[in-house]
Amino acid sequence: MKSKTEAVIIGSMNLGEADKLVTFFSLERGKLRGVAKNARKSFRRFGAGLELFTHARLHLYEKEHQELIRIESSDIVSQHFDIAGDLDRLAAGSVMVELVREIAPEGERNPQAFLLLAHLLHLLNEGADPLFLLRIFEIRFLSLLGFQPKLDKCLSCGCGAARPMVFYGLKGGVLCPDCLVSSGEDQIQLSPGAIGFYYHALRMDLDKVTRLKPSAEIMRELDRAFASHTLHIVGKRLKSDGFLRSVCPL
Ligand SMILES: [Zn+2]
Numbered sequence: 001m002k003s004k005t006e007a008v009i010i011g012s013m014n015l016g017e018a019d020k021l022v023t024f025f026s027l028e029r030g031k032l033r034g035v036a037k038n039a040r041k042s043f044r045r046f047g048a049g050l051e052l053f054t055h056a057r058l059h060l061y062e063k064e065h066q067e068l069i070r071i072e073s074s075d076i077v078s079q080h081f082d083i084a085g086d087l088d089r090l091a092a093g094s095v096m097v098e099l100v101r102e103i104a105p106e107g108e109r110n111p112q113a114f115l116l117l118a119h120l121l122h123l124l125n126e127g128a129d130p131l132f133l134l135r136i137f138e139i140r141f142l143s144l145l146g147f148q149p150k151l152d153k154c155l156s157c158g159c160g161a162a163r164p165m166v167f168y169g170l171k172g173g174v175l176c177p178d179c180l181v182s183s184g185e186d187q188i189q190l191s192p193g194a195i196g197f198y199y200h201a202l203r204m205d206l207d208k209v210t211r212l213k214p215s216a217e218i219m220r221e222l223d224r225a226f227a228s229h230t231l232h233i234v235g236k237r238l239k240s241d242g243f244l245r246s247v248c249p250l
Helices: 087-103 111-126 130-144 192-203 206-211 216-234 239-247
Strands: 002-015 019-026 030-036 055-061 069-078 150-154 165-168 173-175 188-190
Touching: 002 030, 002 087, 002 111, 019 111, 055 111, 069 111, 087 111, 087 130, 087 216, 087 239, 111 130, 111 206, 130 192, 130 206, 130 216, 150 165, 150 192, 165 216, 188 216, 192 216
Parallel strands: 030 069, 150 173
Antiparallel strands: 002 019, 002 055, 019 030, 055 069, 165 173, 165 188
């Protein structure tokens, strides 16, 4: 059976002499993997259409009872060469696609998550602030995948977040100072400003999101909270996170 899908390339590895195993996040069917036969030799069918971060229209071929999809060819919708040409952009983009590889369920359609990824990679390629875009991506992607942290009320007593709260990674939410039992661990404080920014970034029209201008302090607070949140969802640190921290001081 032949089909076409719009997709973003989120990973690839060499297979055998000339093939590539490509992971992509598609509009119609979510995250999938496919083999591109002869991809390292056939420029005519693939060109740069299987490069990481590329937004392309993939032509697929599937056989019943065959686990892996064949990618027959790729037409580029939007090439994102400038991401790989800049360390900060490459680091932020790498965290985005690794997050998709790690937490998007295989074969599950999520058009909003696809549009978010495609749009933010486009903005990243155009030169918008990489760390800002990464923050927006984490905030919205995790929510679209069902991992939205609860930041508006204390998890224990339900009081509103009108004062600084402490993020509790294990439960994916915040505790107020009254309910917090000190565990001796480093606490991740979230100010009312950071929590307010989070809900703006979550609900705002995606086309207008670059109008938000959070302070450096708000960015740092959310970085720490989301590092902890992601660690609890994925169960390990993302590989690209170390790379990001080595090139982008927060
Ligand atoms: Zn409380």
